[in-house]
Each structure stands twice: as C-alpha cells, then as structure tokens.
Amino acid sequence: MDKPWGEVTPEAARKLLVAAVEAFAERGYHATTTRDIAGRAGMSPAALYIHYKTKEELLHRISRIGHDKALKILQAAAEGPGTAAERLDGAVRSFVRWHAERHTTARVVQYELDALSEEHRTEIVELRRRSDAAVRRILNDGVKAGEFDVPDVPGTTLAVLSLCIDVARWFNAQGRRTPDEVGELYADLVLRMVTAQK
Amino acid sequence: MDKPWGEVTPEAARKLLVAAVEAFAERGYHATTTRDIAGRAGMSPAALYIHYKTKEELLHRISRIGHDKALKILQAAAEGPGTAAERLDGAVRSFVRWHAERHTTARVVQYELDALSEEHRTEIVELRRRSDAAVRRILNDGVKAGEFDVPDVPGTTLAVLSLCIDVARWFNAQGRRTPDEVGELYADLVLRMVTAQK
DNA sequence: GCAAGCTCTAAGCGCTTGCTCACCTTCGGG
DNA sequence: CCCGAAGGTGAGCAAGCGCTTAGAGCTTGC
Structure with a gap:
C-alpha cells in the first residue's frame, strides 16, 4: 500500500x-x-x-513525517547491498524520485523549516543531520574501496544532497521529464562527480 | 566601487x-x-x-536588480575568452560566489518569486530563461569542441544552475567555508559532471 | 522672506488573521 | 431511552495587517 x-x-x-x-x-x-x-x-x-492545537503544529506534523520518509530512503540505500557506486546510484535515484513525485510535500518539507518553532526546528535539524550522515557514509566507503576520488567528502556530501533537494523547487508535473528520468539523469551526474578521472 | x-x-x-x-x-x-x-x-x-507604491513593488525592485546581476555574471562568463571548460569553470565559480557572498539577497531573489504579481513574475522568468541560455551555450560549445561528454544538455544545464542556486539556501556566513572555497569546490564538481570519462 | 514642494510622521481605517466559545449533532453502552 | 463523550458548526474576539491621510518641518527659487 x-x-x-x-x-x-x-x-x-x-x-x-x-x-x-x-x-x-x-x-x-x-x-x-x-x-x-x-x-x-x-x-x-x-x-x-x-x-x-495550532497552525504550526500542522506544519510540524507534515515536516516530521516527510523528514522521516526522506531519512528512511537514504538510510535504506546506504545500508543496502552492492558497491559504493551502486548504493550511491540507488540513493540519488530514489531520493530524487521522491522529491519529484511528491514535490508538493517536498517543497513544504524542505523550504518551510524557518516557520517552525525553535523546539520543533531543532528536532527536524537532527533528522537532517542523520540524512547527511547516510550519504557521507556511502562516499567514505567508496573512497576507502578505491572506487571514488573525492577530495572533499563533507563538501561533496552537501553538494549531492543540495542537488537532489533543489529538485522540489523546479520540478513541474506538467513538464517534459518524469520523476524516473530525472532520477536517472541525476544518478549519472552524481556518479561522474565522485568517480576517479582518466 | x-x-x-x-x-x-x-x-x-x-x-x-x-x-x-x-x-x-x-x-x-x-x-x-x-x-x-x-x-x-x-x-x-x-x-x-x-x-x-506597495510592499510588492519593493520585492520586485529587489528581484529585478538581483536577477540582472545574476544574468550579467553568467553572460560575462559565457561570452568570455577561453575554452568551454575554462568558461564553465568561471561561470560556476563566480555564480556560486555571488550566491554565497550575497546569500541574503540571493535567498530573496531565488525563493520569493511566487510572491510577485503575475506581470512582474513574467518579466523575471524571462531573465531566468536567458540565464539558462547562457549556461546551455557553454555546454553546447564544449560538446561541439569535443571537450565535454554531455548526453542531455538541457537537463545538465538545469542541474548546474540548480546546484549553484541552492547555495543560497544552505550557505551560512558563520560556517566553515568561504564563498571562494565553495566556488572552487563547485567548479570542480561541475567540470567532472561534463567531462568525458576514461 | 515667503510660497511651493518634497520628505516624513502620528494617527488611524477597513479588513483579515489565528484562534475561541457556546451550542448542536451523532452514536455506543447501561 | 437517556447520557456523556467526541466531532462538528456559526459567530465573533483581539490583534495585527497593508495602506491612507492630514499636517508638520525643512529646503529651495525668486
């Protein structure tokens, strides 16, 4: 279901x-x-x-459920089987697909953080920290295995997540690309970013 | 000045x-x-x-001036001298630096479009279309010259701009990285995205 | 030396906001 | 057959909103 x-x-x-x-x-x-x-x-x-209780509680419920889902997607990919490249491909593909398919939800989840109360925002920021950790783990694994060439792992982690998240801003359901197509394109671009050259 | x-x-x-x-x-x-x-x-x-006249006119003035500046940055890089790789490096580096250094302005410019009136938004969207064209031109030049391997030029153009724009969302002046450092990292990542493998 | 014109303020208008309250309905259990 | 709890409504409150207006103060041209 x-x-x-x-x-x-x-x-x-x-x-x-x-x-x-x-x-x-x-x-x-x-x-x-x-x-x-x-x-x-x-x-x-x-x-x-x-x-x-309040309008803000509604936003918090939405944000909480959405961040839980996003985190699950990334953790599933990070802990899955396969090489680091395969897991990164899967992570980007599914994370992007979620942001495209559910761009309405994702837009609220990713861009309305500032409207949360101090307490609620702190809770959500912790979930985002764990999403970051999941991606960073894949990159570190790939570097260790010699699959990836990534001089700046924290910076590249940030860039990868940033690239995926911004899909929610520009994706249009009436547009030319399906969520699957965007996921495939982005997985390819991200793999190029981390793969050793020459 | x-x-x-x-x-x-x-x-x-x-x-x-x-x-x-x-x-x-x-x-x-x-x-x-x-x-x-x-x-x-x-x-x-x-x-x-x-x-x-209105609060919305203030937003429009801000958005207009900001988009003009962003477009100038990209056009200067696209029309400059050098190989496609050099121009793309320059475009990403300066565009990212602007989004980091002036992240306060950039945040308004990039994320408050929906608050503009129909008429004003149409005007701004046209400026964004021209920014997109400037980056796409560099990619097309690079492909023609055999410097780049880019199967999907419109999609990759979108991804490059998206990556740069999202800097305004996460960049923190108190953070670890300077605008120059982010610009350098991002220019490197983008060049990897478009450069022929193997 | 003062009228004209520009910039700015204090006060406030009409409206919308998030939220509350008194009351109504529905419905399962004794 | 009545009761209390749960879920719903219409009306409306206090506060805050974008914006206007009457008029004060300062600068300028003749």
Whole structure:
C-alpha cells in the first residue's frame, strides 16, 4: 500500500493535513490561512482546532513525517547491498524520485523549516543531520574501496544532497521529464562527480 | 566601487530596500510586515509609501536588480575568452560566489518569486530563461569542441544552475567555508559532471 | 522672506488573521 | 431511552495587517 499520509488518523485529521500540504506548497506557510486549509478539506475553520492545537503544529506534523520518509530512503540505500557506486546510484535515484513525485510535500518539507518553532526546528535539524550522515557514509566507503576520488567528502556530501533537494523547487508535473528520468539523469551526474578521472 | 545597492536613490529609498532584503531573507516575504521594514530603516511605516507604491513593488525592485546581476555574471562568463571548460569553470565559480557572498539577497531573489504579481513574475522568468541560455551555450560549445561528454544538455544545464542556486539556501556566513572555497569546490564538481570519462 | 514642494510622521481605517466559545449533532453502552 | 463523550458548526474576539491621510518641518527659487 504505502498510501502517502496513511499514518494520520482519524480521517478528518488526514484530510486537513493533505489540504495543508497543498496550500503550504502553493502559497507558502505564512501566506496560507487556516480558513483556506479548512475550506480545501470541506470543513469549517473551527474544525481544524479539534485535531491540531495550532497552525504550526500542522506544519510540524507534515515536516516530521516527510523528514522521516526522506531519512528512511537514504538510510535504506546506504545500508543496502552492492558497491559504493551502486548504493550511491540507488540513493540519488530514489531520493530524487521522491522529491519529484511528491514535490508538493517536498517543497513544504524542505523550504518551510524557518516557520517552525525553535523546539520543533531543532528536532527536524537532527533528522537532517542523520540524512547527511547516510550519504557521507556511502562516499567514505567508496573512497576507502578505491572506487571514488573525492577530495572533499563533507563538501561533496552537501553538494549531492543540495542537488537532489533543489529538485522540489523546479520540478513541474506538467513538464517534459518524469520523476524516473530525472532520477536517472541525476544518478549519472552524481556518479561522474565522485568517480576517479582518466 | 560596485556598491551593492548603489543604483537605488535617494538614500532613504536605498535604506528601505536594504532593510527589506534583510527582513525578507530572514522571515520570508509574507511574514515580513511593512512596519518591520520601516523600523529596520529607522523610519515610520508611512515613509515606505513615499518611495514605493506597495510592499510588492519593493520585492520586485529587489528581484529585478538581483536577477540582472545574476544574468550579467553568467553572460560575462559565457561570452568570455577561453575554452568551454575554462568558461564553465568561471561561470560556476563566480555564480556560486555571488550566491554565497550575497546569500541574503540571493535567498530573496531565488525563493520569493511566487510572491510577485503575475506581470512582474513574467518579466523575471524571462531573465531566468536567458540565464539558462547562457549556461546551455557553454555546454553546447564544449560538446561541439569535443571537450565535454554531455548526453542531455538541457537537463545538465538545469542541474548546474540548480546546484549553484541552492547555495543560497544552505550557505551560512558563520560556517566553515568561504564563498571562494565553495566556488572552487563547485567548479570542480561541475567540470567532472561534463567531462568525458576514461 | 515667503510660497511651493518634497520628505516624513502620528494617527488611524477597513479588513483579515489565528484562534475561541457556546451550542448542536451523532452514536455506543447501561 | 437517556447520557456523556467526541466531532462538528456559526459567530465573533483581539490583534495585527497593508495602506491612507492630514499636517508638520525643512529646503529651495525668486
């Protein structure tokens, strides 16, 4: 199954959250009103506050679930079988595909961090640190095995993640490329970045 | 000279614009109030409306000037002397350096497009199209000259620009790397992406 | 030496915001 | 058949929003 927001119950809370993701992605957190969210979910503005204490809690739930998913994708690739090159290919391919396919969610997850409360942001930043660690581990493995030539592992880790994340900003579902095609292109480009020359 | 916002006069209008850049970068366009902008500039809220018709006009001025600068950087590199590899190195190096050094401005320029009016956004999108064309030209030249191996020129152009632009999101002036160091790292990574293997 | 014009402020208007509250409905268990 | 809990609504509050207006102060041209 793996239905996008299946873990959110009851049904009304899920509908509100899906509506919030759409609204936040389209107009940004601060430009979205609680009336807009409730309206998209077919409910009155007051209904929102039965399931969520504040508008910020809604953003936090979205951000938390999204970052959990992103981290799982990268960790699965990092801990999987195969050479470092194969694992890096898989990591980039699946991470990019997620950012393209679910670009609505990803946009909220990646670009609305600043709207979180201090406490919630700290929690999310820790998840991002672990995503960074997963990619760095693959690069380090590849260098150790002599597969990769990477003079600056932390910097290259940052660049790889940055490249993938920015897909959420520009990807357009009506555009020319499918998520799979972008994933393939990006996996190829990233492998070239880390592979020994000549 | 090349003082950042030297083209904006009179002085009061410049001070308001600089204050707006800071505020928009920190909190986002929609979360920034006209009172906050005026306060940072040491003026009353009403003073803003002597120099700008609306808050959106302020954003448009910022976005326009910033995109002009970004386009100039890329066009200068594309039309400069040297091999395609040298020009691409220069383009990435200077474009990344600008996004790092002026990350406050770049953040507004790159991430607040959606807050512009339909008309203003159309104007800005055209400037971005020309930035894309400048990079694509370098890649095409390199392929024609046999310097580069790039199976998908439009896709790789997109990836290169995307990588550079995302610097504005993560770059931290208090961080470990200087703008020059990031520029050098990124120029190296991008050259690896386009250079023939083996 | 003073009218004209520009810059700026204090006050505030009309509206929207996030959120609350009194009340209504639905429904399973004794 | 009634009861209390849970999920929902319409109306509306206090605060904050973008922006306007009346008028004060300073500079300038003749």
